[in-house]
Amino acid sequence: MFTFRRSTMGIAALAVAALALTACSSTASTTGGSASAVDAKTATSASAFGDLDGLAAAAKAEGSLNVIALPDDWANYGKIIEAFKAKYGITVNSASPDASSAEEITAITSLAGQDTAPDVVDVGPAVALANTDKFAPYKVSAWGDIPDENKESTGLWVNDYTGLMSIGYNSNVIKTAPAKLDDLLGADYKGKVAINGDPTQAGAAFAAVGLAAVQSGGTLDDFQPGIDFFQKLNKAGNFLTVDPTPATIASGETAVVFDWSYNNLAAAAATPGWKTTILPGTAYGSYYNQAISKDAPHPAAARLWQEFLYSPDAQNLYLAAGAFPVLLSSMTTAGTVDAAAEAAVGKMPDTFVSPTSDQSTAAAALLSTNWAAAIQ
Incomplete structure (x- = not known):
């Protein structure tokens, strides 16, 4: 697994x-x-x-x-x-x-x-x-x-590798892949959407907020629209503050997961019906560092x-x-x-963005201040 x-x-x-x-x-x-x-x-x-x-x-x-x-x-x-x-x-x-x-x-x-x-x-x-x-x-x-x-x-x-921030989903539960970010605010996603960790501590979760930001009118210089999206997702009752695991994915508890493309591809190999989609428009990546x-x-x-x-x-x-x-x-x-x-694997998309050092530092500070209150 x-x-x-x-x-x-x-x-x-x-x-x-x-x-x-x-x-x-x-x-x-x-x-x-x-x-x-x-x-x-x-x-x-x-x-x-x-x-x-x-x-x-x-x-x-x-x-x-x-x-x-x-x-x-x-x-x-x-x-x-x-x-x-x-x-x-x-x-x-x-x-x-x-x-x-x-x-x-x-x-x-x-x-x-x-x-x-x-x-x-x-x-x-x-x-x-x-x-x-x-x-x-x-x-x-x-x-x-x-x-x-x-x-x-x-x-x-030194940067070592990056993926694309993707959305993995259980196609046995979610019959149609989300075509845009706001689809996740719909009733079909009630209590089903998770991210991989806490964005103030975990790189994959940080990137999920970054993707939401650039897909919601924000930029790499302004993660606030990403925080605002997850606040809306939480108020809609669709956001789960549950770290996804093989067990939660297999059971359908976390039927939709924001995570790196390589992680969702690994999940697909282990879980029947698990699929991965990259939202159209701006793609978000962020290198890990050795x-x-x-x-x-x-x-x-x-x-x-x-x-x-x-x-x-x-x-x-x-x-x-x-x-x-x-x-x-x-x-x-x-x-x-x-x-x-x-x-x-395919080629990197033309509309790929990745934060600079300064942008990452500023986004981390913003998340430290605003994230917890947004998902209460």
Whole structure:
């Protein structure tokens, strides 16, 4: 079954789950082998280890990598993790797959100094921008192919993949796909519409409000129309403050779900009758962001993970799941894109919008102030 990432869970539960990880190796900030003089925590590129082979040797000496909030069927992370393990022989400890972006940061703080702390995070833009003080700068070997607007200049965070904000629905319950946003205000959707988490904490839910904004006369500079739409949806009795799960989708409790296209496609593979639609007009996307914890207990493995994620192997695995990788354009030019996966997913729409760093920060502040009151 697929798993909806970025739902809200208790911080105490998160810490307990993370503490349960198997930590086979101790923290090692100074690596062994050919890179014995390298402090991996301060390395800003593979050249600090001599080359990528030197980095791989240092990471293998550490032996483990701690990841968090990576469900197997979220953007193909299950296959990506298995491919990394197979290539490098490094143990991957995966904690709390249903954690939100905000809870990933909480884990960095609450588990600081422990072998079970996250080495890396994959977070939404608002959370990434608000927590750069917790990240270590690092530039992957493919740095020059990543557009400037998709990365922090020193490598504190780097975009990795995006999807399109979509509407998944149970076609056994909803016979006709919504053709426009306001269709969801109708009586057929009473008590049926959910979003994936809290938009003040979860990237997918943040994007649902963003889509509603640009579909309701707002812009990336003004999310208020999106908040207003969900307030109307709530007053109509159609909005559910329930995080969707495989069980709620299978039972029909959450018969309509705003989520990333790759998540709704995963749901369709697991739930008979589940379909996905992209509303006509402006499409909304938002890249998730890779970052290395500055206190990573396995700093070389964290950096090797980043190198792997920005290799054609991992970027094509994102694409195969319906997530558009940040290096898609450069891979197309280089002839390294998986043509079959690209054909199955389709092209990015011409009317695609994605918020800038400043727009994400402003929208996050607005949601923090106005969201809770809107859905009371």
